[in-house]
Amino acid sequence: xxxxxxxxxxxxxxxxxxxxxxxxxxxxxxxxxxxxxxxxxxxxxxxxxxxxxxxxxxxxxxxxxxxxxxxxxxxxxxxxxxxxxxxxxxxxxxxxxxxxxxxxxxxxxxxxxxxxxxxxxxxxxxxx
Numbered sequence: 001x002x003x004x005x006x007x008x009x010x011x012x013x014x015x016x017x018x019x020x021x022x023x024x025x026x027x028x029x030x031x032x033x034x035x036x037x038x039x040x041x042x043x044x045x046x047x048x049x050x051x052x053x054x055x056x057x058x059x060x061x062x063x064x065x066x067x068x069x070x071x072x073x074x075x076x077x078x079x080x081x082x083x084x085x086x087x088x089x090x091x092x093x094x095x096x097x098x099x100x101x102x103x104x105x106x107x108x109x110x111x112x113x114x115x116x117x118x119x120x121x122x123x124x125x126x127x128x
Contacts (some may be wrong), residue, residue, distance in 0.1 A: 004033040011036025016108045031078040069102035
């Protein structure tokens with residue numbers, strides 16, 4: 001898959017796995033290759049496991065590494081039906097909001113997936 005974008009994600013995260021499944025269903029051009037960083041050898045990872053705990057990373061066929069919301073936009077640009085939303089994400093990144101939004105979602109990702117509600121919830125937002 002030398003032409004594919006390789007995405008390193010948290011395979012233990014239900015939310016992350018749901019997003020991965022959605023992208024796999026839409027990826028009829030087969031331009032995305034998903035790798036759970038939890039199953040990969042450390043030598044095969046583009047960054048440290050500690051960095052991968054905080055954000056997904058994507059590596060282009062040319063070796064360019066994207067983090068967080070830039071990785072999400074890079075994935076979306078490869079899915080024809082997601083090109084317009086990708087442009088919105090790119091705009092959010094340019095005005096400095098995209099990565100902050102991504103970080104908020106990433107920090108609370110165990111709370112978003114119903115199967116993990118209350119378990120391993122790392123939310124910093126108190127429930128009202």
